[in-house]
Amino acid sequence: xxxxxxxxxxxSVQEAETVTLSCTxxxxxxxxxxxxxxxxxxxxxxxxxxxxxxxxxxxxxNRFSVNFQKAAKSFSLKISDSQLGDxxxxxxxxxxxxxxxxxxxxxxITLSVRP
Amino acid sequence: GAxxxxxxxxxxxxxxxxxxxxxxxxxxxxxxxxxxxxxxxQSLMLMATSNEGSKATYEQGVEKDKFLINHASLxxxxxxxxxxxxxxxxxxxxxxxxxxxxxxxxxxxxxxxxTVL
Numbered sequence: 001x002x003x004x005x006x007x008x009x010x011x012s013v014q015e016a017e018t019v020t021l022s023c024t025x026x027x028x029x030x031x032x033x034x035x036x037x038x039x040x041x042x043x044x045x046x047x048x049x050x051x052x053x054x055x056x057x058x059x060x061x062n063r064f065s066v067n068f069q070k071a072a073k074s075f076s077l078k079i080s081d082s083q084l085g086d087x088x089x090x091x092x093x094x095x096x097x098x099x100x101x102x103x104x105x106x107x108x109i110t111l112s113v114r115p
Numbered sequence: 116g117a118x119x120x121x122x123x124x125x126x127x128x129x130x131x132x133x134x135x136x137x138x139x140x141x142x143x144x145x146x147x148x149x150x151x152x153x154x155x156x157q158s159l160m161l162m163a164t165s166n167e168g169s170k171a172t173y174e175q176g177v178e179k180d181k182f183l184i185n186h187a188s189l190x191x192x193x194x195x196x197x198x199x200x201x202x203x204x205x206x207x208x209x210x211x212x213x214x215x216x217x218x219x220x221x222x223x224x225x226x227x228x229x230t231v232l
Contacts, residue, residue, distance in 0.1 A: 035220060043153075043225070043226045044223065045210070045223035091159070100147045100164070102164065103149070105159050107158045108157070108158050
């Protein structure tokens with residue numbers, strides 16, 4: 001069975017600084033997707049970034065980038081130039097590539113941003 | 116991006132009554148939708164996978180008769196909490212994946228907060 005582990009329940013970052021959220025996963029699949037979702041206080045789930053396992057290049061979306069280490073099964077999220085609006089819960093998630101497969105979430109991490 | 120709408124966003128009901136939550140994909144067709152339950156400060160727990168035109172697939176430990184799921188069209192799935200009790204109070208979220216795409220992400224509804232008195 002696939003599992004996603006986010007071992008840090010909470011983190012805090014100073015505004016304008018950089019923070020890294022860690023995530024590890026376990027799977028026997030070779031082709032899959034990894035995601036980071038953001039859930040602000042509104043509870044709306046927002047996709048932050050997506051990584052396809054067969055792509056070696058780390059995904060980047062503006063201030064958000066990942067460090068994808070396939071052999072180590074690690075998928076960390078780096079937020080640069082942190083903003084107050086980045087404060088939210090962040091969930092790491094995994095899905096096998098096959099159609100209609102389920103999304104497995106980590107427990108999430110609460111990120112606070114200090115002004 | 117694709118839009119998924121949930122209704123109602125908040126509902127309060129008396130114990131013993133049934134509540135229906137709708138999940139609609141507004142600008143795409145979804146052969147598969149997923150229903151999640153989330154407790155405060157916790158992760159999303161998958162309850163069931165809803166397939167258009169067929170029975171839903173429930174996760175282990177989820178009562179099929181308590182949480183009725185219907186996926187009558189390619190744009191609508193409903194979750195009915197039957198004979199609701201206070202322990203059913205929670206935040207329910209649906210998600211959908213556009214049909215015909217092998218693409219990764221799911222699109223999520225805004226969620227529905229259920230309070231059972």
